[in-house]
Structure formats: C-alpha cells, structure tokens
C-alpha cells in the first residue's frame with residue numbers, strides 16, 4: 001500500500017481563505033483582528049516561525065505586530081509588557097514566543113497573559129477548559145492535527161490512537177482531543193518500554209518526540225494514519241520529521257509530510273484563534 005499524503009499546505013490554504021472572508025466581514029463591522037507576538041532575544045528558529053506567522057496573518061487580514069526585546073529583558077519588564085497588551089483593545093491575541101531566556105520563568109509569563117487573549121492555548125485556564133470539554137483556545141498544533149483528521153474524514157471514535165511524546169504543547173493536549181473524539185488513547189514517551197510494540201497497534205499514530213527517524217516502516221500498523229509533528233534537521237541540514245517518511249508511506253494509509261504537513265496548519269490555527277478572540281469582542 002502507498003499512503004495518500006495529507007497536504008497541510010493545501011488544507012491550510014483553504015482554511016486561510018475562509019478566515020480571510022471572516023476577517024473582511026469583521027472589518028466591515030468595525031473589528032480589525034490584531035495579533036502581537038512578543039520575542040525576547042533573536043533565536044533564529046523563533047524568527048523563522050514568526051516569519052510564517054506574520055505571512056499567514058497578513059494574508060488573512062489580521063493586523064500583526066512583532067514586539068522584539070533584547071535577551072537581557074528582565075522578567076518583571078516582560079510581565080509589564082504583557083499587562084499593557086492585556087489592556088490594549090487593538091490586540092485580540094497575544095503570543096510570547098518560546099523558548100524564553102533562562103532567567104525568565106516561562107510559567108509566570110504564560111500565566112500573565114489574559115486567558116481571553118491566549119491564542120496559543122497555553123494558559124492553565126485554557127488547558128483546564130480543554131480537559132473539561134469547555135469552549136476555549138486550543139493550542140495550535142493539536143488543533144491543526146484534529147482539523148486535518150476532520151477534513152480527511154478520519155473519525156477517531158473507537159480507534160486506538162497512540163501519541164509519542166508528552167509535551168504540554170503537543171503530546172498531552174492532542175491525546176486529550178483524540179480522547180474527546182472517543183479514541184482509545186495511549187501515550188508513549190522516552191521511558192516507554194518496547195515503543196515499537198505499542199506504535200504497531202495504532203490506528204492513528206501521532207509522533208511528537210523531536211527525534212529524526214524515531215518511527216520507521218516496521219513500527220507502523222498497515223493502513224494506519226500517521227501524523228508527524230517532528231521538525232528536525234538531518235545531517236545534510238534538510239528539514240525532516242520524526243518519521244522515516246519514505247518507508248512509512250509504504251505502510252500507512254494516510255501520512256503527513258515534513259515540511260508541508262502539520263506546520264502550515266499550526267500557523268493557520270493561530271490565525272483562527274485570533275479571529276475567534278476578535279469575534280468575542282463584538283458588541
């Protein structure tokens with residue numbers, strides 16, 4: 001079997017064009033959705049992610065602002081900046097780009113963002129709302145994965161979904177969203193014994209471990225849906241995921257490539273969350 005490729009790029013394009021229409025409508029109603037990204041330092045990977053977020057925002061018609069500070073910015077000053085954007089009605093979404101310098105407490109920063117502007121979905125209030133099935137901002141990568149599955153007609157109900165990786169940003173929340181859609185969910189991580197024996201049981205396999213080629217063709221059940229969240233550079237500097245794509249596509253039924261899979265959807269869901277935040281401010 002050769003898998004069909006899930007093109008995140010294509011799905012993102014369709015979703016963005018839909019969002020652009022909604023933004024045009026919002027603007028007619030006098031609401032101009034705005035997103036501010038706060039960056040401390042000049043981490044090249046962060047700058048590259050931000051470039052994609054700016055491009056998507058501008059394409060959709062969201063007012064975008066990058067607020068960049070030197071690496072030496074104190075935590076206290078960063079918290080003050082966040083507070084000023086919490087109060088600023090021009091910006092419906094606030095995103096503090098991670099990672100932050102070591103002298104800044106990431107948790108304190110995330111908790112400072114108003115949950116109503118937390119378009120990353122990282123605030124404990126949003127995570128708690130997600131766990132209890134309430135309306136909330138979903139973190140963007142898990143939301144993008146669920147949207148891709150929905151558009152491709154993959155219903156998780158009754159299926160065994162295996163998530164490899166347990167980060168707060170991807171692994172933990174995507175497992176919860178799959179559970180909400182009635183999948184039977186297993187979490188695997190660096191301490192899991194005999195990883196392959198578990199991934200081979202997956203009808204839906206989500207890999208978010210940050211390790212190139214962690215999952216090979218032999219680790220996949222024939223016909224599985226494989227979602228690769230990895231973003232690694234191989235020995236030639238080429239972007240690659242956590243799944244050995246060429247082997248995996250011979251075993252899976254559907255698979256996301258890297259690049260062009262989960263990445264474009266993550267950025268699109270950030271725009272989606274920003275538009276939702278703006279909609280809530282309509283009188």
Ligand code: GUN
Pocket residue numbers: 049095096097098099120140
């Ligand atoms: N750094 C890498 N990915 C992300 C993300 O989705 N949000 C934030 N805030 N920082 C990141």
